[in-house]
Amino acid sequence: MDRKADITQMASQLFKERGYHATSVRDIAQALNLKGSSLYSHIASKEEILWEIVEGAARAFLHSAQAIPPNLPPDQKLKALIHAHLNVIVANLPDASVFFHEWQFLPETLSREITLKRDHYESYFRQAIHEGIEQGLFQVQDEHFANLFIFSSLNWLYQWYDPEGLLRLEQLSNLYTQMIFKSLNYQKLNH
Amino acid sequence: MDRKADITQMASQLFKERGYHATSVRDIAQALNLKGSSLYSHIASKEEILWEIVEGAARAFLHSAQAIPPNLPPDQKLKALIHAHLNVIVANLPDASVFFHEWQFLPETLSREITLKRDHYESYFRQAIHEGIEQGLFQVQDEHFANLFIFSSLNWLYQWYDPEGLLRLEQLSNLYTQMIFKSLNYQKLNH
DNA sequence: TATTGACGAACGAACACTTGTTCGCTAAAC
């Protein structure tokens, strides 16, 4: 089923550029030199394509967090989480864009599943930050807001990241880590 | 033309919930106890509604920045800009959501105009930060990234802000200011 | 080696429906 991956990838690009509802099945097919009806040899519905993209991105985020050793000290854990998060976005920008932008157009049963996965993913960040505060590494006035602040700064990346631009993943990760750690009143100087 | 404002406001809510393309003219009309064709006594096209919302939000952002005295010291200026930005989002969440989410669906001539307004607006932030760095109030490794980081943290607010929630504008503004200033290595302690 | 048959990818045509928009009409308000 190599062809299905082609369709999903092309759809991801078009969904990113024009949005899910503004992209027709015939648009996707045309971009692959096919006719609209031909896609249905490989997919069940347009919605299935969206699901494939969004669920795949959700899984990518989750796996990248689960790959981090849970016994790392919280500052190193947070640093690794930031790096992993940025990597998922940068490595597949169209998928990440569709994930953030179009997940809401899935039917309720499926979108709820995505919400669950996202909450689970975010809990890795929350816990690292919580541990860091407990151990006196971080210092914040409002822990709940600190989490939102950090997710905000990270999630908006897909809006402005330019693969052709100057910022490579490693530098991006360093800059993010630095500013986030400062906003958390990180005590150690060398991280 | 009071009726036109009703239409725009209702459309703003629906666009926020379902997106521009997934909301039909008949949907908007039905929510106002009207028929689709009736809207055309007050509007020229569906696109005009979107323009009204997006351009209005862009103007709101721009005016809120222009109302800040330009001779304020950069730290106070940035603090005021943050407060003003949050205020625009919180005061009209649907418009802000549509502004961030759906501006791209305007035809190119109009979307370019929005981009210009947004760039102009962002330049107020950039300049305050730049001045702050020059005067030694802020200290960052990469000024360009610092700008992106701050906009990211601020712009994502519309994704999670809950008007029924606990966070009021003033507290929100304080928390944002605190974390952003720390991320900028702000030297003075009492701001 | 030649023939058969199954398979799967791609197609054109058609489907029921929705889209944004127009137009001529009605009924009420000034």
Next chain:
DNA sequence: GTTTAGCGAACAAGTGTTCGTTCGTCAATA
């Protein structure tokens, strides 16, 4: 008595999807 907000009907175009069919590939059979 003029204006106008609202309506129903209709429009051309586009939507996702289904259907029967074609055509090339490849393995098994004769």
